[in-house]
Amino acid sequence: MPVRVAIAHDYLTQRGGAERLVLSICRAFPDAEVHTLFYEPEQTYPEYRDRTVRPSVLNRIGVFRRDPRLAMPLLAPVASRMRIDADVVIASSSGWAHAFRTRGTKIVFCHSPARWLYLPEDYLGETGRFDPKRLLLAALAPALKRWDRRAALQAQRYVGNSTVVRERIRRIYGIEAPTLFPPFSPDVAEGTQEPIDQLQGWAGTDGSVGGHYLVVSRLQPYKHVDRVIEAFRDLPGQRLLVIGRGPEGERLRGIAPTNVRLVEGLSDAQMRWAYAHSRALIAASHEDFGLTPLEAGAHGVPTLALRAGGYLDTVADGISGAFFETTSATSIREAVMADADTTWDPDRIRGHAQRFSEERFIATLRDLVEEVLSS
Incomplete structure (x- = not known):
């Protein structure tokens, strides 16, 4: 019986490097469904229209699709309730998809542990002390960090997308993660x-x-x-x-x-x-x-x-x-x-x-899936 592979990603609402990376994973596993918190076809790459994309219940709320940050207080509980029926889930994550649950094996391709939790000044920029986003993040951060670390430990394998991220994963989660460089598209x-x-x-x-x-x-x-x-x-x-x-x-x-x-x-x-x-x-x-x-x-x-x-x-x-x-x-x-x-x-x-070609990335990712399954 063939191995069923699924792909998870935080949200497909923009055109960026992480969204291109998921397209490369899709080309590695052409039959895989994509699971995500939000999907807005008009805001991301058109190639996703040719895929089966399964968003969360929050996707019904248009304002959240346009700006997922507005849904932040809801994202941890909703991410924890996502269920993916597959033998292997490859989760492309910068903070949420690593928490999606599966009965099978989970491999997390980590772009970075959540910046808004561990590098908040990068996320907030020069906002003032009483900026609503800063106040909301300060209130949510302690509970979110506990939730985030529990979610990280659910995965059978973590992979960092760079030397910097590999060190950050070790420092924050205590996980030794090899590096798999993303390809250019x-x-x-x-x-x-x-x-x-x-x-x-x-x-x-x-x-x-x-x-x-x-x-x-x-x-x-x-x-x-x-x-x-x-x-x-x-x-x-x-x-x-x-x-x-x-x-x-x-x-x-x-x-x-x-x-x-x-x-x-x-x-x-x-x-x-x-x-x-x-x-x-x-x-x-x-x-x-x-x-x-x-x-x-x-x-x-x-x-x-x-x-x-x-x-x-x-x-x-x-x-x-x-x-x-x-x-x-x-x-x-x-x-x-x-x-x-x-x-x-x-x-x-x-x-x-x-x-850093896509061909090399796909070959390495397929080998990683085979290795995890065999072990």
Whole structure:
């Protein structure tokens, strides 16, 4: 009798690296159903419409689908009541899916133990002492930490997505987790390219940008997109394209100078165009895993990255990119100025990215499932 595999994910309500990672897991196990707290087809990748996606009862409430953070007081009890009938569940988790229950074996692919519990300042940014989100999190945190650690210990196997996350899993849960690096998505690397209509006239009458610097990021406080924008305020001869959406979007548009553009909701063809026509990607956040440098690298484009976190796993200094030391606008600006005098080898950059190909990821994940079942 064939082994039944199911996939779990926190929620499918946005287009980000974790949601692309789940698509790679889907390609590894084409018959697997996807279980999640929330599913909003219009807000995530269209490929999920070809899958069987089973959301929680909370998915009936539209405001929660649009912004799952509003449901936070309800998520732990609802996640604990999710039941998945499968021989193996692969849970892609940053805080909730690792608690979904199953009668079979559970493998947790951990993007990070919940940031809002263990790295709250990254999650809250510069909100004031009496901000409602800060007060709510302070009230819920003690009970949520107890719940979270119990949920973590239900899994038969934990896997971290980077060196940083592996150490965090050890420190928070006391679990020794091997590292399995996520792949870059072939949807970003391969296929036709489509120019971005919003950029028409920004750089020439035909709207072609070529040579812009690029940020691809959720617009959250800890991503430091505002520091990159400030760096380009004093670089009027350079252009910066920011792709992403999030709660910081309105504020960032308000501070952006004329040589900076922010866009969101792009198709894969437009993303491929944005990467392929860029001079370099700029990655200034403290990431658990640095996925966007691999997406840029698949196009032969280098990355200027903060020397920290997951970028230490995915950026090869002098081969696929260069590092800057702090998240200050000055440090970022100096890196851009130094890059102007640097010549990169696109073939070497692509060769480095191929170490993180989806084919390798799928083969390793299938071997892991066989190993767990046999043991």
